[in-house]
Every structure is written in C-alpha cells, then in structure tokens.
Amino acid sequence: MEAGLISGKTKVCGIIGDPIEHTMSPVMHNAAFRKLGLDYVYLAFPVRREELDKAVAGVRALNIRGLNVTIPHKVAIIPFLDKLDPLAEKIGAINTIVNEDGVLTGYNTDATGFLRALLERGIKPEGKKAVILGAGGAARAISFILAERGASMVILNRHSARAEDLARRIVQFSPEEVKALALNKENLKKTLAKADILINTTSLGMVPVVDETLVPAELLTKRLIVFDIIYNPVKTRLLREAETAGAQTINGLDMLVWQGALAFEKWTGRKAPFEVMKSEAIKALEHEN
Numbered sequence: 174m175e176a177g178l179i180s181g182k183t184k185v186c187g188i189i190g191d192p193i194e195h196t197m198s199p200v201m202h203n204a205a206f207r208k209l210g211l212d213y214v215y216l217a218f219p220v221r222r223e224e225l226d227k228a229v230a231g232v233r234a235l236n237i238r239g240l241n242v243t244i245p246h247k248v249a250i251i252p253f254l255d256k257l258d259p260l261a262e263k264i265g266a267i268n269t270i271v272n273e274d275g276v277l278t279g280y281n282t283d284a285t286g287f288l289r290a291l292l293e294r295g296i297k298p299e300g301k302k303a304v305i306l307g308a309g310g311a312a313r314a315i316s317f318i319l320a321e322r323g324a325s326m327v328i329l330n331r332h333s334a335r336a337e338d339l340a341r342r343i344v345q346f347s348p349e350e351v352k353a354l355a356l357n358k359e360n361l362k363k364t365l366a367k368a369d370i371l372i373n374t375t376s377l378g379m380v381p382v383v384d385e386t387l388v389p390a391e392l393l394t395k396r397l398i399v400f401d402i403i404y405n406p407v408k409t410r411l412l413r414e415a416e417t418a419g420a421q422t423i424n425g426l427d428m429l430v431w432q433g434a435l436a437f438e439k440w441t442g443r444k445a446p447f448e449v450m451k452s453e454a455i456k457a458l459e460h461e462n
C-alpha cells in the first residue's frame with residue numbers, strides 16, 4: 174500500500190466532539206499513519222450531545238477501528254460502551270475507544286499521557302506533593318493518575334465545592350493525603366510553600382486571555398516543577414514566570430501528543446512516532462494562531 178492512499182481496506186479512526194473544528198488530532202494521527210505506512214485514516218466528526226447514541230451505533234455499524242472523544246462527551250459516552258479499562262472506570266471519563274470486533278472499550282489516555290509527559294522527564298510522582306489548580310475534566314484525570322502513582326495532593330478550585338467533590342472521590346483510592354481548598358492567594362501561598370509540583374489544569378491563560386495567571390509570580394520558586402496543561406499558547410504566562418523563577422517547566426503540548434500517541438498504539442499495535450506527531454501539532458498550532 175502506498176502511504177496516504179485510501180483503499181478498500183483502509184481502517185478508519187477519528188475524533189468526536191462539539192465543537193471539533195480546531196482539533197489537532199487529525200494532523201497528528203494522519204502524519205503518524207503516513208510515517209509508518211499504515212493503511213489508516215483519521216477524521217474529525219462533529220457530534221451533538223443528543224446524537225451521541227447514534228454516533229456510537231455508527232462506530233459499530235461502520236466498523237470504525239477507534240475514536241478519540243472530547244468535550245462535551247467524555248463522561249456521557251460511557252453508558253454506550255461495552256467495557257471500561259480499570260483506570261478509566263475510576264476516573265469516570267474516557268477520551269479513547271478501541272473497537273475490537275464490535276466490542277467497544279473505553280480508555281483514558283489524558284491521564285496516562287499526562288503521566289508519560291512527567292516520566293519522560295525523569296519525574297516520578299511517588300512521594301511528591303502536588304498542588305492542582307482546577308477541578309474540571311482534566312483535573313479529574315490527572316488527580317486520579319497522581320493518586321494511583323503515590324502522590325499526595327491539594328486541589329484548589331475557584332468553586333471550592335467542585336474541588337471538595339473531586340477530593341472525596343480520590344480519597345477512596347488513595348492512602349496519601351488529598352485535600353481541597355478554595356483557589357485564593359492565601360491558600361496558594363500556604364500550599365506552594367510545601368509543594369514539589371504545581372499543575373495548572375484550568376483554562377485560565379489559554380488563548381485569547383494569554384496575559385492572565387492564577388499564581389502570583391512571587392510564589393514561584395526554583396524548587397518547584399510547574400506543569401501547565403494548556404497547549405495554546407505553548408508558553409503561558411504561568412510558565413514564563415516559573416521559568417524566570419528558575420523552576421522546571423513543562424507545557425501542555427507533550428501531554429496532548431502523548432494522549433494521542435497512546436491512543437494510536439492501542440488502535441494500531443505499533444509504537445507511535447512521537448516526534449512526528451509533536452512537530453505536526455506545533456505546525457497546526459502555528460497555523461491556528
């Protein structure tokens with residue numbers, strides 16, 4: 174098969190969400206298929222919430238090999254699947270589906286992609302004290318994988334009740350300390366003084382509000398690892414100020430590419446060409462901005 178040509182045997186993967194036009198997944202995955210000469214294609218499908226059951230029926234009927242699932246379907250799609258990977262079950266949200274002869278299994282590679290981005294830099298979560306900003310979907314995936322890997326954590330959220338809900342869920346699976354607090358300067362000061370790693374999972378600092386940050390610069394020190402999962406811009410104000418303070422910084426691009434790479438490996442059984450996927454994502458981001 175000539176790489177890139179669509180044939181009668183081409184396997185189909187894709188992403189569903191609403192909205193979906195700005196996704197970077199098609200360029201990453203199609204470049205990876207071409208690089209390895211795989212007879213696969215990856216498409217973006219806009220799917221409205223009320224059509225989700227029909228979309229999943231379509232995956233079975235059309236024998237689509239795999240899907241990524243993004244906002245707003247990561248939780249709502251679960252009842253339509255046949256199986257859940259144990260980590261995805263704990264998290265209660267998925268972003269990847271593998272179709273094995275009509276049996277659909279859900280996985281959460283946001284969580285494992287985040288972990289991989291840390292591990293690739295030699296950072297092991299075991300015994301670390303994490304401060305997590307935000308209590309939305311991404312925070313949920315990240316806090317569960319950190320708990321599973323033996324980190325303790327404080328979750329700070331603007332609406333503190335959401336942080337408390339999340340902490341209550343995680344505590345059931347974690348022997349380590351899991352606390353929830355309101356997101357304000359006083360609590361940031363108190364928790365960052367003892368933290369090893371700060372993770373921003375909120376959307377604050379994302380385009381178009383790139384000049385905002387939740388963390389006053391004077392609270393950032395060189396002892397901290399600062400991970401901002403926002404990937405647009407690649408360097409947020411938080412990361413710029415963390416760099417100035419001498420902290421180790423990690424941006425959201427590696428997490429984005431790893432979640433894709435891990436999904437790719439489940440669909441194809443092949444090692445994903447991470448660097449190819451990353452450079453395509455960077456090109457797509459430059460084109461977008």
Ligand code: NAP
Nearest residue numbers: 307308309310311312331332374375376377402425428429
């Ligand atoms: P979400 O479920 O909507 O959660 C958003 C979170 O941000 C909530 O905790 C919300 O707080 C907080 N927030 C929003 N605006 C805020 C503000 N002005 N001040 C303080 N807190 C604010 O979204 P999500 O799916 O978790 O995604 C969050 C971010 O992560 C997005 O930027 C997304 O692009 C990024 N992300 C990156 C990756 C990756 O692979 N790198 C993967 C997933 C997500 P409240 O609860 O108080 O409203």
